[in-house]
Amino acid sequence: MNRPASTTPQNQAPDTLRSDARTIGLIGLAHGSSHFFHLLLPPLFPWLIKDFGYSYAELSVLVSLFFIVSGTGQAMAGFAVDRFGARPILFAALASFAVAGLIASTATGYPMLLAASFFAGLGNAPFHPVDFTILNKRVSPKRIGHGFSVHGLSGNIGWALAPVFMAGITTATGSWRTACFCGAMWALVVLAIMVLNRDALDDRAESANAAAKPAATAVDAPKEHPMAFMKLPSVWLCFSFFFWSTCALSAIQTFASPAMQAMYKLPLSVTALIVTGYMLCGAAGMVVGGFLVGRVQRLEKVISICMLGSAALLFLVGTGILPGMVAVVVASIAGVGTGLAGPSRDMLIKRAAPPGATGRVYGTVYSGLDLGFCLAAPVFGFMLDHHMNNAVFYGSAIALVLSVVSAVIVGDGVSKKNRATLAAA
Missing domain, CATH: 1.20.1250.20 (MFS general substrate transporter like domains)
Structure with missing residues (x-):
C-alpha cells in the first residue's frame, strides 16, 4: 500500500527541537548579517571624509541609495522567493554582501562607494520574505514564536556589532579598506555556513503538503480586491x-x-x-x-x-x-x-x-x-x-x-x- 505523499519525511517540516533550533539559529545568523551590512559604510564616514574630502550630506546619499534599492527590491523579492524558493535567494543575497564589501575595500572614489551601497542594498532586499518563508515552512508551530523572537534579536545584534567591527578594525589597522575587506570575508563565511547546512533551509519541503490541501479555500477567500x-x-x-x-x-x-x-x-x-x-x-x-x-x-x-x-x-x-x-x-x-x-x-x-x-x-x-x-x-x-x-x-x-x-x-x-x-x- 502506497504511503500518501503528504506523510513522507521529505514532505514534512521538521518537528523536533534539534531541527527547529538549527533552522532558527541559521536564520538568526543570516538576519544578523543583513543588519550588519546596513552599517558597512556609515561607521567609516569620518575616515572617508578624511581620505576623500566628502561632506556628511554627500555620504548620506550612500545610506539613501542602500534603502532605495532595498525598499524597492523587497516587493520584487517576494515574487522571486515564490518562483525560485527562498534558499537560493538567500545564497545570492549573502554573495551580494560579499561583493559590496570587496568593492568598498578597493574604492577609489564616490562612484565605487555608490556601487558598494547598491550591492549591499540589493543583498538586503530579500531578507524579510526569505527569512519568514523559511521559518514558517521549516519550524514547528509550537516554536515559531521563538523563531520570530530570535529573528528580531539577531537583527539588533547585527546592528550592535557593525560599528565595533568596522571602527575597531579601522582603528587597529589604520585602514578602513581592511575593515571593508573583513566585512566581505564575514559574508563569505556566513554563506559557507548556509551552504553546508542547506538541508535545514529547504523551504520547498512542504510543497506537496500545500498542493494536497483542499482547493475549497479559494471559495472561502474574501471577495474584496487584494489591495x-x-x-x-x-x-x-x-x-x-x-x-x-x-x-x-x-x-x-x-x-x-x-x-x-x-x-x-x-x-x-x-x-x-x-x-x-x-x-x-x-x-x-x-x-x-x-x-x-x-x-x-x-x-x-x-x-x-x-x-x-x-x-x-x-x-x-x-x-x-x-x-x-x-x-x-x-x-x-x-x-x-x-x-x-x-x-x-x-x-x-x-x-x-x-x-x-x-x-x-x-x-x-x-x-x-x-x-x-x-x-x-x-x-x-x-x-x-x-x-x-x-x-x-x-x-x-x-x-x-x-x-x-x-x-x-x-x-x-x-x-x-x-x-x-x-x-x-
Whole structure:
C-alpha cells in the first residue's frame, strides 16, 4: 500500500527541537548579517571624509541609495522567493554582501562607494520574505514564536556589532579598506555556513503538503480586491509609526557617534559604542517586551511610555550638559525603551489588520522603515555639515514623539473596534 505523499519525511517540516533550533539559529545568523551590512559604510564616514574630502550630506546619499534599492527590491523579492524558493535567494543575497564589501575595500572614489551601497542594498532586499518563508515552512508551530523572537534579536545584534567591527578594525589597522575587506570575508563565511547546512533551509519541503490541501479555500477567500486594505487609515498610521521611529533610529545609527564626538570631545572609538550600546539595550528590552504583549490589552500605552522615555533620554543627551561617558551610557539606555515597545508594536499592527490581509499589511507598513532610513539620512547629514550636532539628538527625540502619536491613534481605533465586536456579540 502506497504511503500518501503528504506523510513522507521529505514532505514534512521538521518537528523536533534539534531541527527547529538549527533552522532558527541559521536564520538568526543570516538576519544578523543583513543588519550588519546596513552599517558597512556609515561607521567609516569620518575616515572617508578624511581620505576623500566628502561632506556628511554627500555620504548620506550612500545610506539613501542602500534603502532605495532595498525598499524597492523587497516587493520584487517576494515574487522571486515564490518562483525560485527562498534558499537560493538567500545564497545570492549573502554573495551580494560579499561583493559590496570587496568593492568598498578597493574604492577609489564616490562612484565605487555608490556601487558598494547598491550591492549591499540589493543583498538586503530579500531578507524579510526569505527569512519568514523559511521559518514558517521549516519550524514547528509550537516554536515559531521563538523563531520570530530570535529573528528580531539577531537583527539588533547585527546592528550592535557593525560599528565595533568596522571602527575597531579601522582603528587597529589604520585602514578602513581592511575593515571593508573583513566585512566581505564575514559574508563569505556566513554563506559557507548556509551552504553546508542547506538541508535545514529547504523551504520547498512542504510543497506537496500545500498542493494536497483542499482547493475549497479559494471559495472561502474574501471577495474584496487584494489591495482594498490600503484604504484603511490604520494601515497608513502604522506606516507613519514605522517611518518616524526609523528616522530616529537612522539618526542614532549613522550620525550619533560623530555628533557626540563634536559635542563631548570623545574619541571616535568611544562614541562608536553608542550604536552598540543602543542596539544591545534594545535587544534586552525586546526580550522583556515579549512578555508584556500577552499581559497588556492597551498596547499603545506600553508603546507610548517606552518611546517617550527614550525620547526624553535622547533630548537630555542633546543638551550637552552631561559628562562625556555618562552621555554615552544615557544614549545607550534609550535603546531599552524602543526595544520594549517593539513586540507591542508588532502585535498592535496585527490587531489593526483586517482579516486575511495581515501579510499584506505587514509588508506595507514595514516599507516605512526603508523610507525612513532613506529620507532621514540626508536631513541629519545636513545638520552635521552645518555643525548642528545637538539637533541630531533633538531630531531623533521629536521623531519618537511623532511615532507615539501614530501609535495612540491606531490603538484607539483598535480599542473601538474591539468594543463594537463585544457589543455585537
